[in-house]
Structures are given as C-alpha cells and as structure tokens.
Amino acid sequence: GAGVSQSPSNKVTEKGKDVELRCDPISGHTALYWYRQRLGQGLEFLIYFQGNSAPDKSGLPSDRFSAERTGESVSTLTIQRTQQEDSAVYLCASSLAYGIYNEQFFGPGTRLTVL
Amino acid sequence: DQQVKQNSPSLSVQEGRISILNCDYTNSMFDYFLWYKKYPAEGPTFLISISSIKDKNEDGRFTVFLNKSAKHLSLHIVPSQPGDSAVYFCAAYDGSGNTGKLIFGQGTTLQVKP
Numbered sequence: 001g002a003g004v005s006q007s008p009s010n011k012v013t014e015k016g017k018d019v020e021l022r023c024d025p026i027s028g029h030t031a032l033y034w035y036r037q038r039l040g041q042g043l044e045f046l047i048y049f050q051g052n053s054a055p056d057k058s059g060l061p062s063d064r065f066s067a068e069r070t071g072e073s074v075s076t077l078t079i080q081r082t083q084q085e086d087s088a089v090y091l092c093a094s095s096l097a098y099g100i101y102n103e104q105f106f107g108p109g110t111r112l113t114v115l
Numbered sequence: 116d117q118q119v120k121q122n123s124p125s126l127s128v129q130e131g132r133i134s135i136l137n138c139d140y141t142n143s144m145f146d147y148f149l150w151y152k153k154y155p156a157e158g159p160t161f162l163i164s165i166s167s168i169k170d171k172n173e174d175g176r177f178t179v180f181l182n183k184s185a186k187h188l189s190l191h192i193v194p195s196q197p198g199d200s201a202v203y204f205c206a207a208y209d210g211s212g213n214t215g216k217l218i219f220g221q222g223t224t225l226q227v228k229p
Contacts, residue, residue: 002141004158035219042119042204043159043219056216091158100147100208106158 002026004107006092021077021110025094032075033095033104034067036088043091049075050098061086082114087111089102118142119207121220129228134192136223138205141186145207149217150179150190153202162203163190195227 005024013019013103025032036045049069060066064082069075079086089109095102120139128134136150146167151159165172165179165188172179178191192199205220 033217035217040124040221042117042121043206043217043220045216045218048216059216093158103161106151106160108156108158 004092004094004105006107006110009106009108010109010113011112012115014115015033015084018078018080019082019112021070021079021090021112022057023075023077023094023107025075025092026105027073029096029105030072031093031095031098031102031110032069033093034075034077035091037091038085038088043109046077048098079093079112082112087112087114116189117221118145119205119218119220121203121205121223123223124221125226127226127228128195128199130197131194132197134190134195134227136190136192136203136205136225136226138188138220139186140188140207140218142207142209142218143186144209145218147208147224148179148181148188149206149208150177151204151206151223153204159204192225195225197227197229198224200227 007022032049035043037043047067051072052069064080067077089111091109093104093106095104149164150162152162153159163174163177165181181188202222202224204222206217
C-alpha cells in the first residue's frame, strides 16, 4: 500500500502562532516516530509512539511541543507559540513494531518556516 | 552533544569510481548501525545496516565497514553511479535497551559526476 504521508508539505507561519503537523503511517505499523532536521544538522529524535502511547517524551525540545496518536494510526505534532528556532523539516516514520531491527519508513516531511 | 558525526558535509566522485562516506560515534553502547539515503523532497530510505558483532556487511554495490575500537564506520559504493547522488545519513541504535530511537549524523551530500 501507500507509504508514510505527511501534511502539509510546507507550512509558513508567523512567530507566536500554533501549528499542527499530521502524519499518516503505513497501515498496520504499530510504532510511529517524529524527528526534525534543522538546517545543516542531522535528524533529531523527538518522540515515538507504541500504539497510541508515548513512553518517552524526553526528546521534545520544550513544553510548547506536544504529540498525540489516535486509533494506532494518525499522529499530530503540535507546536504552540512557534519561535524562529522551530523552523525545520519535521519527519515522521513508522515501523511494524518498536525496537531495533524494525525498519523505519519515513515520510517526505513537513517544511516549517517561522517568520 | 553530537553522538554520531559525519565530518564531511559533501563528497564529489566520478562515475565508476569508489565513494567512501565516513561516520564516527562516541557512545560505546551503540550496537547497531544503519545508513540511510535521502533524495530532495523525499524522506530518508534505509540502505544498509551492520551489527556490532560484525565488521563488514555487503549488499550489491554497497558495503559497510565497522571498526569498533575506533568507533568508526564507513560506507563504500563501488562503482558509483549518478543515481547515487543524494544525502547519506549514518545512524545508530543505543543497545542499552530495546529502543527504536535512532541517533543520526548530520549527513554527507554525495555527488557522482557522469
């Protein structure tokens, strides 16, 4: 079936506004991950879900960031009161199960620009 | 603190020659390593992996070498083709738990010239 999809593909917002990024994982994948890539840097792990639960939220940069997943499917990453340093490509990945040896399949990302 | 480092931001090679991409890591708990390839406007795709119990893994034109004592791995592409032009990310898993958290390097942009 289809791969991981993300929407929107591009988002330009003004500083201080809230944004919501969406990820549709591959059907049947129980694990879902969010990463971000700031300009010139590697992918930075943010959070993962096993089913609808997020056991480890330590990667979220600040309390302005939150994420949820429903129906063991769609996930949304919300950034409140956006700052310019939040500008990055936000990537979502999913895997059949959580853990090593479970290949993570990535979506194309959402490019967020905060003016 | 960058636990996985790719110190060469870019590499340019001639078609048909060997491409060698390097990666260093600092955490001795890392025990499984992967290379991902990324084209513009697409997500990274898995290329090849290696477990810390091995020192080499080969898949077609792609070979990954691991030197645990030096905490260094490299990806060799032979022969290089123009379609290999992409950003290559090295990534590692922390073996201290069954975690799916990948630690990525900054990436190396490979350009293969025809």
